[in-house]
Amino acid sequence: MSNNAYTRIVRDGLWDNNGVFSMLLGMCPTMAMTTSATNGFGMGLATAAVMAASSLLVATFRNHISQEVRIPVFILIVATMVTLVDLAMNAWMHELYKVLGLFIPLIVSNCLPLARLEAFAAKAPIVPAFVDGLCMGLGFTIALTAIGAVREIIGSGTLFADASLLLGPSFKFMELRLLPASMGVLMMILPPGGFLVTGLMVVGKRLLDLRAGKEIQMAGAHGIA
Amino acid sequence: MKDYALMMIGAALVNNVILARFLGLCSFMGVTTRIDAAAGMGLATTFVITVSSMADWAVQHYLLAPYGLGFLRTVTFILVIASAVQFTELTVRKVSPPLFQMLGIYLPLITTNCAVLGVALLLVEGRMNFMTSTLFAFASSVGYSLVMVIFAGQRERLAVAAVPRLFAGPPIGFIVASLLAMAFMGFSGISTG
Numbered sequence: 234m235s236n237n238a239y240t241r242i243v244r245d246g247l248w249d250n251n252g253v254f255s256m257l258l259g260m261c262p263t264m265a266m267t268t269s270a271t272n273g274f275g276m277g278l279a280t281a282a283v284m285a286a287s288s289l290l291v292a293t294f295r296n297h298i299s300q301e302v303r304i305p306v307f308i309l310i311v312a313t314m315v316t317l318v319d320l321a322m323n324a325w326m327h328e329l330y331k332v333l334g335l336f337i338p339l340i341v342s343n344c345l346p347l348a349r350l351e352a353f354a355a356k357a358p359i360v361p362a363f364v365d366g367l368c369m370g371l372g373f374t375i376a377l378t379a380i381g382a383v384r385e386i387i388g389s390g391t392l393f394a395d396a397s398l399l400l401g402p403s404f405k406f407m408e409l410r411l412l413p414a415s416m417g418v419l420m421m422i423l424p425p426g427g428f429l430v431t432g433l434m435v436v437g438k439r440l441l442d443l444r445a446g447k448e449i450q451m452a453g454a455h456g457i458a
Numbered sequence: 459m460k461d462y463a464l465m466m467i468g469a470a471l472v473n474n475v476i477l478a479r480f481l482g483l484c485s486f487m488g489v490t491t492r493i494d495a496a497a498g499m500g501l502a503t504t505f506v507i508t509v510s511s512m513a514d515w516a517v518q519h520y521l522l523a524p525y526g527l528g529f530l531r532t533v534t535f536i537l538v539i540a541s542a543v544q545f546t547e548l549t550v551r552k553v554s555p556p557l558f559q560m561l562g563i564y565l566p567l568i569t570t571n572c573a574v575l576g577v578a579l580l581l582v583e584g585r586m587n588f589m590t591s592t593l594f595a596f597a598s599s600v601g602y603s604l605v606m607v608i609f610a611g612q613r614e615r616l617a618v619a620a621v622p623r624l625f626a627g628p629p630i631g632f633i634v635a636s637l638l639a640m641a642f643m644g645f646s647g648i649s650t651g
Contacts, residue, residue: 257628260483260486260487261480261482261483261484261572261576262480265480308540309533309536312532312533312536313533315532316532319532335576335583338531338575338579339575339579341536342536342571342572342575343572344484347570420640423643424639425636425639425640425643426636427636428633432628432629432631432635433629433633435628435632436624436625439624440624443624
């Protein structure tokens with residue numbers, strides 16, 4: 234594959250065809266785990282690891298997986314990768330693991346990994362499939378961190394709070410307090426804020442795409458009109 | 459008895475699966491364009507969540523816990539759920555062909571509905587007994603169906619509203635869902651009072 238094709242895959246994954254803002258996949262962790270930028274970042278990285286590993290595996294075995302049973306096989310591969318990530322996070326990032334809790338095993342039923350396996354990794358050679366899985370995962374991380382940052386700044390006035398606790402002491406420099414605690418709008422941390430911020434950020438992406446002269450995507454991957 | 463009733467109200471309204479726990483959002487945004495489709499999806503999901511929670515409870519207590527296989531939980535649960543969905547499909551086709559006609563395309567999608575796996579994992583975390591966990595699963599899925607139908611009603615009205623082009627489709631859906639979530643937060647007083 235040419236360099237150009239890789240640039241395309243990276244651009245698609247990170248921005249043009251972003252899993253959250255354009256395809257609207259993987260909404261559950263997007264809403265639930267973006268109460269702070271750190272949580273969103275951790276959730277995104279866990280998903281990216283699962284996506285990269287399962288894309289690699291599916292692309293490796295793509296000629297051995299028969300068409301009829303491919304979906305169960307994909308789900309089992311994703312479930313195995315999720316179990317590995319789950320155990321690894323429990324062992325080495327225990328604080329973050331406790332915060333993300335239920336949503337680590339739920340990566341299995343996140344539509345985004347499965348959609349990329351079906352749409353890309355099942356038909357692509359190993360290296361592009363790995364790059365696609367990784368970039369889609371990183372695009373997901375960027376989206377979750379951005380939504381988390383907005384909710385955290387408005388909701389509690391901080392940015393990347395507890396980063397040193399959850400990600401390790403070397404992330405201490407990221408912890409910021411932008412607004413006094415008394416100015417926090419609690420609603421943004423609570424569920425309604427998740428829906429509101431995600432909705433407005435999808436509009437934001439459309440606005441940016443429109444400015445750049447691109448066609449905006451009106452429907453998500455579900456074909457919602 | 460009173461404990462069961464309070465627990466069920468809590469699972470259905472206060473900690474609503476969709477609006478408070480953020481599970482099953484794909485179907486929440488995907489199949490709520492019409493009320494009858496949303497009701498059908500709610501009905502099918504209620505059945506699958508209840509059946510698979512009972513099966514997952516048995517698997518957890520008689521297979522995974524005694525043999526120390528907790529690390530296989532995610533893999534086994536997703537297999538149990540996939541089988542429960544298949545079983546539901548067969549049963550519905552046999553018992554009620556008209557219902558099968560209506561639900562047909564939605565049934566296979568339930569496997570990847572994270573509400574199903576999410577409720578099963580919540581039951582394991584909560585260490586509930588069989589009776590409590592079955593009632594919890596049933597109440598959670600009733601709450602799921604309720605919100606699906608309410609939201610579908612709102613989106614039917616939204617379809618004829620003049621929404622700015624940038625907001626059309628999912629974004630306005632999210633904003634409406636945000637208002638609905640705010641309304642459901644009003645139920646959080648029930649658990650204490």
